[in-house]
């Protein structure tokens with residue numbers, strides 16, 4: 001069986017979606033690209049998260065040819081693959097419908113850069129990309145058209161897509177998006193949140209990426 005360790009990690013990352021309250025029922029999906037082979041492992045479509053196992057993960061090549069797995073792959077497979085084909089630096093893609101971030105998406109509204117946590121993690125506002133129908137690579141194109149240099153994007157009327165150098169990095173971005181979306185939503189109930197300057201956003205992001213934590 002191909003990609004044993006990646007399959008195990010992929011189950012863990014997919015199950016982290018409901019555990020972090022980023023999805024309900026069978027919503028959302030995670031994929032990981034194996035940097036060595038270039039193959040992608042992705043969640044099967046419409047399966048309850050507790051029923052995901054390393055064996056029922058689906059392995060596809062970058063053109064979408066199913067190499068392993070008996071179940072149909074995630075509905076968003078073509079879009080994940082579009083992202084991997086166009087971004088060699090990305091090895092993890094996460095899609096969620098997390099509540100607060102998706103409320104912004106329902107309005108087609110970016111999340112403004114009004115918290116240091118947004119500067120740290122995203123370096124600026126979290127953009128909102130165009131509406132795209134589910135089932136083709138259109139969502140992947142909308143993600144890359146809007147995402148710029150950051151790791152998260154809202155898709156209008158839909159939800160959240162995040163990308164990362166690894167599946168875990170993409171998951172972290174998805175958790176952070178929901179956290180800041182909630183705080184910004186709360187702030188908007190009290191008034192108009194204050195934007196952080198471009199200069200300070202850049203400084204926050206550089207410190208977080210290069211100094212924060214253990215180096």
Ligand SMILES: O=C(CO)[C@@H](O)[C@H](O)COP(=O)(O)O
Pocket residue numbers: 026027028029043044045046047073074075076095134
């Ligand atoms: O919103 C969508 C489709 O983009 C998904 O999040 C589905 O809700 C889950 O689809 P599968 O990955 O299970 O096919």
